[in-house]
Amino acid sequence: MCGIVGYVGQKDCTKILLDSLSKLEYRGYDSAGVAVVQNGKLVTKKNKGRLSGLEEKMDKEGWLKGTCGIGHTRWATHGEPSDINSHPHGNANITIVHNGIIENYKKIKDFLESKGYEFASQTDTETVAKLLDYYYNGDPRETITRAISEIEGSYALGILFKDFPNEIFAVRKDSPLIVGVGDGESFIASDVPAIIKYTKNYYLLEENEIADLKADKITFCDIHGMSVQKELHTANWDMEAAEKGGYEHFMLKEIHEQPNAIKMTVSPRIVDGMPDFSESGISRELLNSFNRIFIVACGTAMYAGTVGKYVIERLARIPVTVDVASEFRYRNPILTDKDLVILVSQSGETADTLASLRLAKKIGATTMSIVNVKGSSIARESDYVIYSHAGPEISVASTKAYMVQISIFYLLAFELAYSNDIITKDECRRLVSVLQTVPDKIEEVLKDKDEVSHIASQLMSTENLFYIGRGLDYALSMEGSLKLKEISYIHSEAYAAGELKHGPISLINDDMPVIAVATQRELFDKTISNVKEVKARGAKVILVTHSSMSVDEEAVDFVIGLPTIDDMLMPMIAAVPLQLIAYYTSVLKGNDVDKPRNLAKSVTVE
Ligand code: AGP
Numbered sequence: 001m002c003g004i005v006g007y008v009g010q011k012d013c014t015k016i017l018l019d020s021l022s023k024l025e026y027r028g029y030d031s032a033g034v035a036v037v038q039n040g041k042l043v044t045k046k047n048k049g050r051l052s053g054l055e056e057k058m059d060k061e062g063w064l065k066g067t068c069g070i071g072h073t074r075w076a077t078h079g080e081p082s083d084i085n086s087h088p089h090g091n092a093n094i095t096i097v098h099n100g101i102i103e104n105y106k107k108i109k110d111f112l113e114s115k116g117y118e119f120a121s122q123t124d125t126e127t128v129a130k131l132l133d134y135y136y137n138g139d140p141r142e143t144i145t146r147a148i149s150e151i152e153g154s155y156a157l158g159i160l161f162k163d164f165p166n167e168i169f170a171v172r173k174d175s176p177l178i179v180g181v182g183d184g185e186s187f188i189a190s191d192v193p194a195i196i197k198y199t200k201n202y203y204l205l206e207e208n209e210i211a212d213l214k215a216d217k218i219t220f221c222d223i224h225g226m227s228v229q230k231e232l233h234t235a236n237w238d239m240e241a242a243e244k245g246g247y248e249h250f251m252l253k254e255i256h257e258q259p260n261a262i263k264m265t266v267s268p269r270i271v272d273g274m275p276d277f278s279e280s281g282i283s284r285e286l287l288n289s290f291n292r293i294f295i296v297a298c299g300t301a302m303y304a305g306t307v308g309k310y311v312i313e314r315l316a317r318i319p320v321t322v323d324v325a326s327e328f329r330y331r332n333p334i335l336t337d338k339d340l341v342i343l344v345s346q347s348g349e350t351a352d353t354l355a356s357l358r359l360a361k362k363i364g365a366t367t368m369s370i371v372n373v374k375g376s377s378i379a380r381e382s383d384y385v386i387y388s389h390a391g392p393e394i395s396v397a398s399t400k401a402y403m404v405q406i407s408i409f410y411l412l413a414f415e416l417a418y419s420n421d422i423i424t425k426d427e428c429r430r431l432v433s434v435l436q437t438v439p440d441k442i443e444e445v446l447k448d449k450d451e452v453s454h455i456a457s458q459l460m461s462t463e464n465l466f467y468i469g470r471g472l473d474y475a476l477s478m479e480g481s482l483k484l485k486e487i488s489y490i491h492s493e494a495y496a497a498g499e500l501k502h503g504p505i506s507l508i509n510d511d512m513p514v515i516a517v518a519t520q521r522e523l524f525d526k527t528i529s530n531v532k533e534v535k536a537r538g539a540k541v542i543l544v545t546h547s548s549m550s551v552d553e554e555a556v557d558f559v560i561g562l563p564t565i566d567d568m569l570m571p572m573i574a575a576v577p578l579q580l581i582a583y584y585t586s587v588l589k590g591n592d593v594d595k596p597r598n599l600a601k602s603v604t605v606e
Pocket of ligand 1: 298299300301344345346347348349350353396397398399483486599600601602603
């Protein structure tokens with residue numbers, strides 16, 4: 001989704017703005033722009049396409065010069081990607097960048113048109129810029145307060161006023177924005193990676209707080225104009241974590257970071273060999289008090305929740321429902337105060353997941369979130385938050401966030417099973433110790449990545465593909481299929497292996513490869529029967545299973561043999577070759593692996 005940056009300091013800011021925007025490219029965008037106070041005037045350069053295109057434009061037309069400016073990468077919602085629809089928007093007096101959606105923009109636009117305003121773009125953002133201009137009375141805070149009182153929807157806004165040439169103003173609602181504190185310089189940004197090169201210190205802007213940034217002073221006030229004192233946060237990771245570190249793509253780097261990410265996430269939650277969530281304020285008694293669990297999330301986070309469902313139900317015998325957040329929020333869910341709703345989100349800002357959280361709280365359920373980005377909206381608004389410690393995930397295709405999310409679900413399942421007296425303390429300790437061996441097993445899988453790359457080369461000209469599996473293998477197949485389609489653009493579907501015969505087997509022919517995941521030994525023979533059925537109809541079959549399993553060579557074309565661990569934990573191992581298949585297929589097809597078309601890293605609109 002859109003990315004916002006802003007700089008006010010002593011340095012020439014255009015290069016800094018572009019550099020910071022480049023750190024937000026991972027969020028997905030289709031156009032970019034900057035506005036700088038140049039010799040007392042607000043000057044804007046923007047265009048459709050990548051940041052490099054904007055640089056080329058400035059190489060030709062001249063770089064903007066100034067020490068105060070704002071920048072934006074746009075992911076189109078209202079109006080096609082075009083130069084004119086790119087941000088910043090405004091006029092000679094006020095210029096803004098915006099992330100979010102203004103739901104009542106049409107009404108505002110009609111009103112402003114009736115007052116003589118003209119609009120150049122099709123965007124909702126331009127109405128906010130003109131609304132600010134309409135209400136401008138010489139006092140930026142009063143003007144912003146007046147304008148936002150009329151806006152419905154979500155927004156993070158960076159605002160320049162010509163009359164305040166050395167200041168940036170910012171405000172947000174339902175879209176993230178941070179305020180960075182440097183040495184004689186201040187920043188705004190959608191996310192920490194944008195400014196980590198310049199400062200690790202930042203404030204989290206709260207809903208409808210207005211920030212006024214000068215080079216050496218930042219002040220905050222609420223909508224009543226009352227000053228607000230805020231806690232300064234310090235990022236506990238550095239530039240290197242936000243760089244590729246020698247890997248060709250962030251996705252490959254992040255796949256390799258998984259062993260460490262699991263250790264960082266799991267280790268602090270083990271005390272005396274047992275799971276321990278007391279750091280999050282979650283006691284054994286609390287976990288014992290729920291009748292049902294709902295897991296609500298989007299995309300990969302939802303598929304992590306699907307693994308969570310299988311594991312919690314199997315071990316702890318508590319009914320778990322997994323919901324797509326965009327459905328949950330509108331299906332009038334039946335919840336009580338004996339229900340636990342777990343929201344899962346890497347970014348902590350996904351609009352539908354956030355709305356689901358608010359709904360669950362309103363109905364009276366207890367909410368708990370599994371979130372990667374510290375201080376994000378979902379983390380802050382949940383009753384309990386369990387932070388995953390994956391570090392920054394830059395690639396749009398989520399890999400390490402998925403891995404740490406499922407590792408938390410395993411720990412939760414162990415804890416729930418123990419606290420509900422279903423497993424003994426010894427068994428719980430044994431399961432925890434097996435979980436701790438996962439990072440080494442993943443390292444083993446990564447050593448064989450060239451083999452996976454060879455298999456990917458067999459898939460690159462495929463147009464359609466099936467993933468099949470049973471039980472946990474089916475849960476994992478859904479994530480494997482999502483990963484492949486989002487970055488390789490190959491259409492794929494994940495099917496419960498036993499369900500194929502009820503329809504989709506009619507699609508199987510020699511143009512339809514099948515990736516069969518069969519790591520659950522009690523279901524192995526059944527899945528192999530399904531493999532034989534598709535093989536008999538011409539499908540090329542890639543089987544992902546334990547390396548120790550003996551496989552009928554006639555039934556498959558390729559086998560990816562995995563190191564063995566308890567079957568229940570196999571999704572953590574088997575996820576890796578599925579991630580690698582998607583990665584290499586995308587690379588071989590020449591796709592933009594880290595920034596796949598049409599996708600955004602953080603989906604802050606519904
Ligand atoms: C993952 O590869 C996807 N890009 C996407 O499905 C993602 O998992 C989803 O948008 C949820 O994001 P979140 O974890 O930040 O809430």
